[in-house]
Amino acid sequence: MTVESNPSIRYRIDSDYEKLTPVHAVWEITLACNLNCGHCGSRAGKVRPDELTTQECFDIIDKLHELGTREITIIGGEAFLRNDWLEIISRIDQAGMECSMQTGGYNLNEKRILDAKQAGIKNIGVSIDGLEDVHNQIRGKRDSYQHALNALELLKKHGITSSVNTVITKSNQHQLDELLDEFIVRGIKNWQIQLIVAMGNAVENDDLILQPYEIIDLYENLIKVYKRALSHNILIQAGNNIGYYGPYEHIWRQGKDAFWTGCSAGHTAIGIEANGIIKGCPSLPTSDYTGGNIKDMTLDDIWYHSKQMKFTRHRNLDELWGHCKSCYYASSCMAGCTWTSHVLFGKRGNNPYCHHRALKLEKEGKRERIRKVQEAEGKPFDYGLFEIIVEDNNGNILEVQNPLENNEDTSAELKTEIRTFENLELCRDCNQHVYEGTEICPHCNSNVPEAKERYETKLKDVYTAYDKLLELMN
DSSP states (O other), rough: OOOOOOOGOOOOOHHHHHHHHOEEEEOOOOBBOOOTTTTTTOOOOOOOTTTTHHHHHHHHHHHHHHTTEEEEEESOOOOGTTTHHHHHHHHHHHTOEEEEEOOOTTTOHHHHHHHHHHTTTTTTEEEOOOOOOHHHHHHHTHHHHHHHHHHHHHHHHHHHHEEEEEEEEEETTTOOHHHHHHHHHOOOOEEEEEESSSSSSHTTTHHHHHHOOGGGHHHHHHHHHHHHHTTTTTTTOOTSOSSSTTTTHHHHSSSOOOOOOOOOOOTTTTEEEEEEESSSSSSSSSSHHHHHHHHTOOOOHHHHHHHHHHHTTTGGGGOGGGGGGGGGHHHHTTOOOHHHHHHHHHSSSOOOOOOOHHHHHHHTTEEEEEEEEEEOSSSSSSOOOOEEEEEEEEEEEEEEEEEEEEOOOOOOOOOSSSOOOOOOEEEETTEEETTTOOOOOOOOOOHHHHHHHHHHHHHHEEEEEEHHHHHHHO
């Protein structure tokens, strides 16, 4: 019998935003880990000295249920290295919430998988960061690739819904097509991807980090991989730092007119560290985004009243700076993934890892790259500092934007009302989003209503031809 997960559980509806429902919780139940990943943001390895007790974990689960949480994903470190991990899964399941897990797959043996299934786990994501040589190098164990594949085979054998998670780096960006071949053979149906982020171990290993201008070629390759994956019934799911309003935005967001609507940290998402620290997103820097600790405050107080939880609910355009401040999509995007931008510059509000931005600069004969100017401290969820170098396509430097020299005030006061979203639609001539009601596309100068009419006519003709083909075949 297959243990099915419900993909609609994570989908947000208007009332989730209005009621401030923490729909999805990601919970680092231990920092202990049996791998040594070169891009690990939390620098996982050793157990935190003050990790929560079993009863404190149960109290969090009960409170999340009261707040309306629908799914809890347990992570580490490596979640199954915590002695009571099965009790935690069972408590989540008994509370009526879906429990999922993200794992490196190292030593995730058959007994552990069967025990997790019995406890109530609904799906497990296994991390694979390249073909065997690259994956093993990134993960710090020479047999970690085989362990990950073995975990996937065991999950399939025992009917547990599984997915693969890949962090895209410089070393694996050209292996995605070959990775897809591996997943096709193994019957994988869901593949989640995200870009490497300059946090924790990745700051020291910054040679793994893609340059902003490189995402143009990456996405051109990735869209081909995406379409080929669909032909094999594999869905590639883009993480929160993929895309932003380029011509493939609606594809990454998986909808006709779908688009990025801004960071959900602290609005419909919540992150928990193993020692009880609460953040709006598990990946955010602990030093800047700790809303409180459940050992000192109630989860209700932290969630509803902490300033660190409120920033995406009531944010203001005044916090944007650099290129993002003047962007056409500023009010919808709000500089993309907060995690990605903050750890580069020590503050949110400007994100060079944007497809729309990279393409716009390319048209102007420019490109951006980042360069490290300050190392990280060496603590979990820490970051260094990077500067943006704007150059022409021949590598001649045109401008340097150094965060240590940037005195632009972005400490905007939060609005009192809950942030609302403006509707966008696609210009069907360039596949770029425009705000609803726009007559002339600011990207390609087409008449938006006329482009839509041409597209719908063409689509109707395709369906008509298809129906006729079916008639002939019958």
